[in-house]
Amino acid sequence: MTLTDDQKMLQQTAASFLAEEGSIAKQLRHWRGINCSDGFGHGLWKQFAELGLTAICIPESHGGLGLGATEAAIVLEEIGRNLTPSPFLGTSVVAARAIENTEYADRWYPRILSGEAVLALAVDEGPRHAPEETALEAKRQGNGFVLKGAKQFVVQGGSADMIVTAARTAGSPGETEGLTLFAVPKGATGLEIESTSLVDSSKAARLSFHNVELDADAVIGDVDGGLRPLKRALAAGNSGAAAELVGVAAGASARTLDYLRQRKQFGKLIGEFQALQHRAAHLHVEIEIARAATFKAAKLLDISDEGADLHVSVAKAKAAEVASLAVREGVQMHGGIGMTDEHDIGLFMKREVVLGELFGGLYYHRNNVAKLSGY
């Protein structure tokens, strides 16, 4: 499981582009400083498009590169390392997968490719991820549907041109059948969007659907057949979030190692103390394990292996656990300076907690591993 030459080239391109243009100073701190309502820069998103990064998960038949989760993971690890805010995961990975093989692909893929569109996925209705608990009601009315209910943790929902929304057209909460995905356009009548700033300065929306009327053609795929595209999108999302978490862990760890090599106390570099060396070494091993699990999951997704769901949950759980360790060790080993807003290490801690929760946290995915393993 080593990278191909093409993948290595993509890694170099993404690494230098994101370290240069996507740096904390140029992006995260800049947009946070001016309290930007999107939380990311549209100029940078255009640059993603110019480099072809928005094309990764778009099929060749639609002018994309027709690549997969592995290539997305390569880019997302670099995004994580630099804490670069962008619609890459939500739009060009998750939403692109949700609308794959539907007429919405024809409509939105060109604008995803060009870096013009921002799309979002609305699944969660409570503070914990539980897609099968979807209660948002979509009732047939005439030729279309009326949507009633609420969503939360809709990443970039306030900036989105279209929100892929999971709703219930049959059955009751807790059942996996009876889910349908709808394309809800920005500005739909009766849709109330409250954009909130999260702990990491990223934006997520709470949506209230007050009898939002949609035409029948707002259905993405089949009525009552939403589970499959939803699971496909969530698998891509979790695989991608795992990769971004690995990047967050690696970025936090690299900064911490730099600090251990320069900070002096008791007349010594603190990196000379074995108490800290062993913790740093343990963390390094853990990050390597998380990276291996992440790229294995991505590969299994790419070859549509039947074990992919299990390994995606393994990757997400492991990456979340390890990234959490990396940022906690990072702040602790930086000492007082790590508690300041001025130092970047705290930003890694903030990003980790959001990514860790996205599409299901550590405990959700451990539980999923148990369920998929038959216990």
Added chain:
Amino acid sequence: MTDLDTFCARSRAWLEANCPAEMRQPIRSEADICWGGRNWKFQSDAQRRWLEVMAERGWTVPDWPTEYGGGGLSADETRILKEELRRIGARPPLTSFGISMLGPALLKFGSAEQKSHYLPQIARGEIRWCQGYSEPGAGSDLAGLQTKAEDKGDHWLINGQKVWTSYADKADWIFCLVRTSVKSKQGGISFLLFDMETPGVSTKPILLISGSSPFCETFFDDVKVPKDQIVGDVNTGWDVAKYLLGHEREMIAGMGLGVSGSSVTLGPVVKPADPLLRAEIAAFDVDALAFAAMSERFAAMWKAGEAHPASPSMMKYAGTELNKRRNELTMAAGGSDALEWDSERSRGGSAARTWLRSKGNSIEGGTSEIQLNIVAKHILGLPGA
């Protein structure tokens, strides 16, 4: 069909015809493992036949050159053969430190004569080897070893003591680190091979907390060793030792994946009813599957020449800590059943004994702390490490 497909089909047919049914049963105890050697008592005809047919084909060491008793297989063919063996649940025909440790070191550092003399014996399971590394005063600080080898013109004269010598009481020969110079710590060590029946060699088993005695104290009292039984040059034994330790660490790290033929994960085996235990086991299973992914990734990177030379230390550290956790959870899941020490019901206290034995995994072959030192120094480059 590609060449590899043909190889796969032929291997499958051959294994189907030649692997005895008894040798396709899971390994249940130490007696099921075939170590070979001059004094080996085969557990069954099937165990003998399985070793003979595999050795005949060079498949006890499939990737060694055919001139040394190997199968001469490419990396891909070796992988396919291993998959085919796993597919039918075949036991390894031969397990030995000759195969896993000394052989690779001889292939790299041995003279032409040494290779053609020792390697075929290892491949056929004729000589059982043990490893003389640790000493009472040289554990983690292995290079501080004091066992002395004096140059007596036509032979080396060995005096000293080794400890933790695995199966020294059952081994035919030893590969042994000795001090040939006191001028330099690492640079005064040599790597010798000698017969355990040489006068002056004695062994004493050490009873472990697990109730078994896989290790011995080994004493050398004026042991005469022929001059040509040194591997590499005089005072360069540390290089051989380090290379060999990498192989030992890979082998011990494999414990993290569970015993051969069993599940990497624990939950599907124990099906925990207690919700808190279930949560612990789910956390373990995540770590076990993630560790297996790293094991696969590093193996691929070694083949591609992209692996960090210290990566076996990462594997060893993670794999042994994982195996200790596996055994803690097995004990917790087993409850009082797992506490029985010698009943037939408990297969001779298998759970408890395996649990206790696993504590040694993070000590033998370099402690977890030593592995972390190596990662800190050679991978992270931390100051003063």
